[in-house]
Amino acid sequence: MMAENLEATSLCAPFPAYVDERLRQSSIRHIIGFNLLYGDLSYPLEYQSNCSLTFDENWAPYAQFQGNFRMPDKTTAGFLDPRLDPLIEIIGGYEMEAGDKQAYPLARLHLRSVVWNAPAMNLDITAASSETDLQDFVWYLQTPAPVPTGTVKDALDWCLDTAGNKEPLEYTETGPTVTLPDQGVQQGQNIWDLARDFAAGGQMWFYHDGLGTWHMTPRPVPESTPKTILQTGRQGTVISYQIGQSREDYADGVIVTHEWGSQQKIVGKASVSSPKRWTVVPRRTAATQDQADKEAETLLGRFQDLRRSFEITAKSAYWLRPGDYVTLRIPGVNTACRVSRVQYSFPAGRMSVRLIDPAREVTQ
Numbered sequence: 001m002m003a004e005n006l007e008a009t010s011l012c013a014p015f016p017a018y019v020d021e022r023l024r025q026s027s028i029r030h031i032i033g034f035n036l037l038y039g040d041l042s043y044p045l046e047y048q049s050n051c052s053l054t055f056d057e058n059w060a061p062y063a064q065f066q067g068n069f070r071m072p073d074k075t076t077a078g079f080l081d082p083r084l085d086p087l088i089e090i091i092g093g094y095e096m097e098a099g100d101k102q103a104y105p106l107a108r109l110h111l112r113s114v115v116w117n118a119p120a121m122n123l124d125i126t127a128a129s130s131e132t133d134l135q136d137f138v139w140y141l142q143t144p145a146p147v148p149t150g151t152v153k154d155a156l157d158w159c160l161d162t163a164g165n166k167e168p169l170e171y172t173e174t175g176p177t178v179t180l181p182d183q184g185v186q187q188g189q190n191i192w193d194l195a196r197d198f199a200a201g202g203q204m205w206f207y208h209d210g211l212g213t214w215h216m217t218p219r220p221v222p223e224s225t226p227k228t229i230l231q232t233g234r235q236g237t238v239i240s241y242q243i244g245q246s247r248e249d250y251a252d253g254v255i256v257t258h259e260w261g262s263q264q265k266i267v268g269k270a271s272v273s274s275p276k277r278w279t280v281v282p283r284r285t286a287a288t289q290d291q292a293d294k295e296a297e298t299l300l301g302r303f304q305d306l307r308r309s310f311e312i313t314a315k316s317a318y319w320l321r322p323g324d325y326v327t328l329r330i331p332g333v334n335t336a337c338r339v340s341r342v343q344y345s346f347p348a349g350r351m352s353v354r355l356i357d358p359a360r361e362v363t364q
Contacts (some may be wrong), residue, residue, distance in 0.1 A: 005156075011225060011226075011228075011319075011321045012227065012228075012317075012323045013319060014104045014319070015093070015094075015102050015104065015318070015319055016102065019094060019096075019102055020228055020317070022094065022096050023094070023237055023315055023317060024236070024237055024315075025231040026104055027096070027097060028094050028095070028096055028261060029095040029096075030092070030093075030094060030095075030316065030346075030347065030349035031091070031092065031094060031095055031096065031101060031103045032047070032051075032090075032091065032092055032095040032346045032347055033089075033090075033091035033092075033103070034046075034047060034051075034067070034069070034078055034088065034089065034090060034091070034135070035088075035089040035091070036072075036076055036080065036086055036087075036088060036111075037085075037086060037087040037088075037089050037108060037171065038079045038084065038086040039162050041073070041079070043072070043076040043079065045069050045072060045076070045088075045125075046069060046070045046072075046150065047067055047068065047069050047070070047346065047347070048068045048069055048070045048122045049068040050067075050068065050345060050346070050348070051065070051066065051067030051068065051090075051345075051346040051347075052065070052066055052067070052343055052344065052345050052346070053065045053090050053092075053106060053161075053340070053343070053344045053346070054096075054341065054344075055210070055322055055342050055343075056322065056341040056342065056343075057205065057207070057323065057340055057341065058340070058341070059341075060107075060131045060135070060196065060206070060207070061128035061129040061130070061131040061132055061135075062129050062131060062207040062208060062209070062210065062322075063107050063109055063128065063129035063208070063209070063210030064109075064127070064128045064129070065088060065090060065107065065109050065125070065126065065127040065128070066124070066125065066126045066127075067124070067125050067346070068122055068123070068124050068125075068200050069122060069123050069124075069125060069174075070120045070121075070122055070172065070198065071116075071123065071162050074105040079115050079162070079316075080111065080123070080125075081111075081114075082113060082114065082263070084111075084112050084345065085110055085111065086110075086111050087108045087109060087110060087255035088108070088110075088111055088125060088127040089105055089107070089108045089202055090102055090103055090105070090106045090107045090108075090109070091106065092104070092106045092316070092318040092344065092346070093318065098110065100329055104318075105211065106157065106209060106210075106318055106344070107129070107210035107211060108210065109127035109128055109129055109159075109210055110127055110128055110129070110130065110132055110133075111125065111126075112127055112132065113125070113128050113237050114130050115127045124354075125305045129207075129208040129209070129210040130165060130167060130208040130214070131192060131207070131208055133163050133164065134159060134160070134163045134165065134190075134191045134192035134195055135190065135191075135192040136163075137156055137162070137163040137164070137190070137191045137192075138187075138188050138189060138190050138191065139162070139185045139186065139187055139188065139189050139191065140187065140188075141321070142187050143186060144183055144184030144185060144186055144187075145162070145184050145185035145244065146184045146185075147180050147184065147194075149177075149178070149180055149183060150177065150178065150199075151174040151175050151176065151177060151178065151202075151356065152174065152175025152176060152178055152198055152199060152202035152216065153169070153171055153174040153175055153216060154174070154178070154206050155178045155180075155194075155195075155198040156169065156195055156198060156199065156206060156214075156216060156233075157169065157193040159191050159192075159194055159198070160195075160214065162191055163191045165214075167208070167212055167213060167214055167230055168212075168213055168214065169213075169214040169215070169216060170213055170214065170215050170216070171190070171215070171216040171217070172216075172217060172218070174200050175202040175203075175204050175216070176203075176291075177288050178198055178201070178202065178285070178289065179201075179285070179288055183260075183261045183262070184189045188260075188336065193284055194284070194285070196321050197283045197284045197285040198212060199216065199284055200283065201258070201283055201287060201291070201295065202286050203218060203219045203295075204217065204218060204219060205217050205218070205219050205221065205222070205323075209321075217323070221323045221338065223338075223358055224324070224325050225324065226325045226326050226327040227317075227319065227320060227324045227326060228317050228319075228326050228327075229326065229327045229329060230312055230314055230326050230328050230329070230330075230353070230355075231325070231327075231328075231330065232329070232330055232331070236329075237314040237315040238312055238313070238314045238316070238330065239313045239314055239315070239350070240312075240313045241310060241311065241312045241313070241330050242310070242311040243308060243309075243333075244309045244311065244317050245308055245309075245311055248302060250277060251274035251277050251278060251279040251303035252261075252271060252272045252275045252276060252277055252278075252300075252303070253269075253270070253271030253272070253275030253276075253277065253278040253300070254269070254270050254271065254278070254279055254280075254296045254299045254300045254303060255267060255268070255277070255278060255279075255280045255281070255282065255296065256268040256269075256280075256281045256283065256292050256295050256296045256299065257280065257281070257282050257283065258283045258285060258286060258287040258292055259282070259283070259284060260284065260285060261286075262288045264317075266286075266287050266288065266292045267287055267292065268287075268289070268291075268292025268293040268294070268295055269296055270293065270296035270297040270299070270300040271300065278334075279303060281295075281296075281299060283341035294340070295347075308356075308357055309316060309340075309354060309356050310328060310330075310333075310337060310353075310354070310355040310356075311352065311353075311354055311355075312328070312352070312353040312354075312355060313350060313351070313352055314350070314351055314353065315346075315349060315350065315351070316344050316350060316351040317351065318344065320339055320342050320351070320353065321339065321342065322339050322341060322342065323338070323339065324338070324339045325337065325338055325358070326339060326353075326355065328355060336358070337355035337356060337357060337358070338355065338356050338357075338358045339353060339354070340354045340355065340356050341353070341354040342354075
């Protein structure tokens with residue numbers, strides 16, 4: 001019998017739908033694997049101690065990995081050079097009854113650092129998704145770069161092309177028209193900073209999924225069918241949980257500043273009649289006064305709610321990502337929540353998930 005509210009096809013993709021129910025059984029075994037990829041070459045890596053893979057909507061890069069591995073052979077070691085930009089492939093899945101194995105790549109991330117440890121003879125590795133391509137690149141010419149006038153998608157396409165990243169961009173809508181700096185992009189300006197602000201100014205979330213595709217999706221992310229049920233009890237996968245509230249997440253006045261060029265600045269403001277706690281959201285992109293005011297009004301509505309967040313430790317559901325919805329059932333709570341962050345721990349087969357109330361989400 002399938003778990004309640006879960007359809008039989010794609011909610012657990014790329015895993016088959018029955019995996020969600022099997023995960024609630026004690027007999028399931030977690031499968032993990034790591035490979036070093038360089039061009040068409042693939043070399044297995046053997047982990048030595050704990051590794052973690054994190055997807056976080058508030059991080060850039062969105063996907064980040066760190067792990068400790070045994071010393072590889074000489075050939076493999078030669079490709080463990082961040083200057084060569086190899087990829088670290090992380091595979092996760094399950095072995096169930098009757099030898100049924102379901103395992104898939106969870107991420108293929110750019111190698112960022114390697115630390116060789118002696119005399120322990122092991123190494124620490126970090127890797128991250130392709131936001132690093134844009135973060136590493138600045139406009140280096142003295143002549144200002146004229147970003148093509150158009151939608152948010154047009155501006156993001158320009159950022160990707162300029163940084164030399166050719167991975168595809170998936171989107172559901174192109175976003176509003178971008179107001180561009182009069183003087184274009186100046187020498188030394190970071191391309192990721194531009195892309196981030198182009199997306200945020202258009203109420204879009206722009207990120208790389210860690211598996212070869214960029215995504216641009218509206219903020220806040222629309223509610224969708226829950227991809228699993230996180231619950232306590234015999235049929236549950238939840239091991240422990242925390243519920244948090246903080247005044248640091250609250251504001252009743254919002255100022256959005258858009259600054260570009262040498263002296264150009266537009267300030268949008270929104271507040272209640274007698275505000276007591278302000279927050280300032282800086283942008284490095286051009287905007288009209290109307291755009292800045294509307295952005296401030298949108299943010300104010302979200303900042304005014306005192307938000308609850310849930311930190312859940314559970315058995316790893318390797319298909320969950322930020323933006324997905326889950327049904328949360330713990331004592332005193334039975335509601336649909338949005339995944340903000342998920343961290344998978346290997347080889348423990350555990351995940352740490354941060355959930356938020358979608359109606360109270362604040363996106364900056």
